[in-house]
Amino acid sequence: MGHFVTLATCSLNQWALDFEGNAERIIESIRQAKAAGATLRVGPELEITGYGVLDGFHEGDTFLHSWEMLARIIDHPDCQDIVVDVGMPVRHRNIRYNCRVIFFNRKIILIRPKMWLANDGNYREHRHFTAWARPQEVEDYYLEQIVGKITGQYKVPFGDAVISTLDTCFGLETCEELFTPNGPHIPYGLAGVEIISNSSGSHHELKKLDTRINLIAQATKLSGGIYLYANQQGCDGDRLYYDGCAMIVVNGNVVAQGSQFSLNDVEVVTATVDIEDVRTYRASASRNMQASRQSPYVRLDLETRLSRKMEDADPGLQPSEPIQPRYHAPEEEIALGPACWLWDYLRRCGAAGYFLPLSGGIDSCATAVIVHSMCCEVMKGISQGNQQVLKDVRRVCAEPEDSTWFPSTSQEICNRIFHTSFMGTQNSSKETRERSKNLANDIGSYHVDFNFDTVITALMNVFTVVTNFQPRFTVHGGGRAENAALQNVQARLRMVLSYLFASLLPTVRQRPGGGGLLVLASSNVDEWYANSSLKLVLSSKSSFSLTLSSLRGYLTKYDASSADLNPIGSISKVDLKKFIAWSRDNLSLPILEEFLNATPTAELEPITETYVQSDEADMGMTYAELSVFGLLRKVGKLGPWSMYEKLLHLWGNEFSPREIYEKTRHFFYNYAINRHKLTTLTPSYHAEQYSPEDNRHDLRQFLYPPFTWAYKKMEENVKFWESKGWTTGKAQRKSVKAD
Template sequence: MKITISTCALNQWALDFTGNLKRTRESFRIAKEQGSTFRLGPELEITGYGCNDHFLEQDTITHSFEVLAELLQSPECQNILGDVGMPVIHGGVRYNCRVIFYNKEILLIRPKKFLANDGNYREMRWFTPWMKPNVVEEFKLPSVIRQIIGQETVPIGDGIISTANTSIGTELCEELFTPARRVDLIREATLKCGGVYLYANQQGCDGERVYYDGSALIILNGKILAQSSQFSLNDVEVISATIDLDEIKSFRGGIMSRGMQAAQSDPIPKIHTKIHLETKVGQFTDPISIKYLTPSQEIQYGPACWLWDYLRRSKQCGFFLPLSGGIDSCSTALIVYSMCEMVYKKAVVEKVLSDIRKVVGNEEFIPSSPQEICGLIFHTCYMGTENSGAETRKRSKDLALKIGSYHLDVNIDGIVKSFLFLFETVTQKKPVFKVYGGSATENLALQNIQARSRMVLAYLFAQLLLWTRGRNGSLLVLGSSNVDETYIFTDSSLRGYLTKYDCSSADLNPIGGISKVDLIEFIKHMQKQPGFALLSEFIEAPPTAELEPITADYVQTDEVDMGMTYSELSTFGLLRKINKLGPYSMFKRLLSDWGSFLSPVEVTRSNIKIAAKVKRFFFYYGINRHKTTVLPPSYHMSSYSPDDNRFDLRQFLYEGWSWQFNKIDKTLK
């Protein structure tokens, strides 16, 4: 028996009920156009997933039912079985639900049974899991629904829909995907048990740090039949497949263990309908190969899509980036250029062209290249001082020229000297750098005034640059601090790698969840593109803040200042967050990981170094943790994101680690 089914990836936005309704309707229209009789949508598609504490407001529930009422009446939603996501209050309890309907009749409300409640997700703050397996109750529909369809009640609970020719169950996110990857789990589940699985997903940032990558899937008996794009500018993407229901029955009939388990399992409540989902025309869909992006491609496209969502929805007119000539700001600039490339290629789509015209303020604009888009919306600036090198200035200029950004090259020594002149006038004291005999306190202050002056100047340029070019509007300031720099910011003389309120303070930070190691691999990936050989200079240059004078005996570099490499720093971050290791456990783990191939003498020396580095990491992590409270919103990519507001819920004030460090010393001895 032939049936055509659809799932989708939608760029929904938190509380954008008007836009979410429009995109949901469009997905129904496309699904019907593709011959489908069943359409599945993403979790909480009516409200947007990222409403967070707005889910606690009654308005959110009320407007969700109002949107549902519109869908029930929409011509696009007739003669097709629909499954949409929205919050529902039942018995005074708020649930994350699926609502399944057909031709102005709601068939079932299915609450989520297992909630995502770690990392970026706090679903149990807003919702309660359905705690009654295989139980269906009666839900009284609100008046806005009753007045339209005349239906008073609907079943709510753990049930499935039984049509004339098949049964349809639904599950939400955490119920299937804990703890392995979604593709492998879905494929394995359908391979072992048979059946067809439709996976719907959001595509977009939804007003949050997380970007949902799309990549909706249809899998039949372990074979992938359809996959939507991953990281795209599509607001609505629908995929469909035509399958043979008899193929599922035959497949399941050959799995004896499944049959025995099914015969012993408790019956699931069924909502019986006379709906017939058979398709009369079309060919069966052949299996395809799954498409995966490499980590470097995910860095190239993910943050780019995230920036595009923010730019077009914030009503701003572009970005401003302090371009230092180092790896981090280079990566950020390349991500913006990648965004411009994606917009240029998608400008044939009416919605994308309309959005870019609004951003540039020209209703007749038709881009001729990614560089032309960059020149209009992306503004970069090298802010040099007497401590800056000619090499970094040249790298910044060359990169800006290649990607087409509107570039400025300024010297901020005058600003810095004005601050210091005022300080000296008031205090009668003149601070000097350490290399000239100054103290660590003086050295840090002289570095930080350079960094913080750049932040003030960045916001001045962001607000007025478009005005100088005869255009209206302002720019979003981009930060470029990688995830590793937010763990250990200073060395023993308190040199800053993330100075609080320096140019790391920004409106958005597209690389704030990405490690230095991954950024280097990303630049190597971008270097392979035609015309980007210049990126080798960024890779080969030693990372440096360029905040101290260069002398015959001293050149400032990041890894020397920090007392560890970025690779080691990335390892510490993973062990602390993902493995949940404190100082002592991390020390013991690294004794094994880093000392297994050394001679006894080398092991002794290595253990001393490991102990020192672990204590160094946690010492500076503790005294600098407060800086994470003011981090700009960052694209979430690493599993050890330091954002203490949403992801890493640890305190920001520490007394110290004396007990833990003493334990390390005793073990070392």
């Protein structure tokens, strides 16, 4: 007989600072693990507090309540006779650490601090924690009395150690340590550790699951071993959605995998593995030569067996077979990730639903379809018998506690919690109005359609009475400032009207409880696929996303883009179009074809026989050009001069040096004068490593001086190339050589 071990890992929908709720979900996961016959249970990173506590980790209460919840878990009768790995913050010698606490039968075996901290993109762990910088060292931790009186321990080991049971040895990684070049799993494996657990708080990014699975598979394929990956799942109160997908991998093969997107609060993944398979896999001579040189770890003895005893062995028991990893297409990820994020936010915040200004364009369309997807997932959960989802949807829909309401379609749910509106003016077209109405009808949202020209007129009359000046649009002979002011009035009034309707529509519909609606934004986003020359100097990523209109400043501050949440804030324009096409076919929404073929326009200026407002004309550059500027500025981190030099190579076949200079100067002029707008961006769902939010990813000033020195260098360079005969794009001239 082999050494068969049943192991459990899990995905938990934790909520930052929901101490009692988090503790109950942890206990429930331990119950389910034991019911499946598991002898080791691994949970997500910082699962007692929730990951997104952020500066709450500076508060002493956070640490106190963590120990109080740990005491509740350790002492719970359902948490005995199983080795448990729990994530929580710990202060040791007045230093804050992100830790794992391993206990068994009311005894703490080890407190293991995180050794490599995530500190870029969405993460600022160095702001909240200190990394344990002494690998393979352990010291005493003097235990809090509230736990010590339960465990009977005065002090416990703290540091980088591994745990030896009577039949195997296991070690621990935490999230970022898997992604580092020389992660702990390498020396662990060489030191004889056979089981490695990883507690993560890893958020959803498009195609990020590929990276996780590849890293885990490669880590165990090189040196053999059993790897348990746990992750948080859900929105724990911030801009991130943690996408679960707990898994168990043996010698490079996935043997168990949980859902990546789910409305379940607790999901436990188990597998039965044979430790002998690891020992056989590690027969390589070269591997063993390296292992013989590995310095030993402190081994903490735990007098229990993880494998089944001989007398308890089931002759018919077999190890879990390898499976093919399950992946979602990017379009499906967009349908599910933001949808689950929105549902968690809604069910926890006390609001009565969502309100969206539905303009008839593709961005607000994408946001509406994501909410529709949310309602589909809620309906799916109810159909599968998820009582928590049914309870939540009844509460959000203001049903009484004894209600027996059972929705039959996603449209029925959507009509209760999703409100859309077309806010038209004399500048709006019939086509956009009809598209909005038809989409709302197909997804089931409660839709209102109206014009607010009288409100605009009343406001402008006030201005005219005070100043004795009547502003006009450019097409009517007005100046640039007048034209911008008249457009901004419409845009900002839409924001005011959005919040008015969001506040009172539940009352109009006689919804009890008094809760209002959350207003959703739909930022204009785009994507640019890097060509080979850019990849060489910038990134190996094939694409990136950014809110290009925000980067260039092509949005009105405090207009309809100002809202409570933005589900598409870091999803690319190209991906959104693919998502709309996918939704057309997979969510049975043929109306979406009209949105895919529509020409984008703000519809803030009068339409005449000779003029129709165009986004690209307003910006003074095409979206394709803006995409290149965005990549070079945000990812390439180029200033005006460096960008001009780079564009000479990238655009030299199309434009002259002077044209490139003028385009670069135009971009940086608008970037500088509109930089302040990024300080007011609506919190958005983060589905990429990059976000335009200045408080997360782009810590630059928002008051810029003119780039005069860079412009002078560029002007001199333009004159140099013109003296050499380079006055057109390379495609229209002969070769020009510099001296």
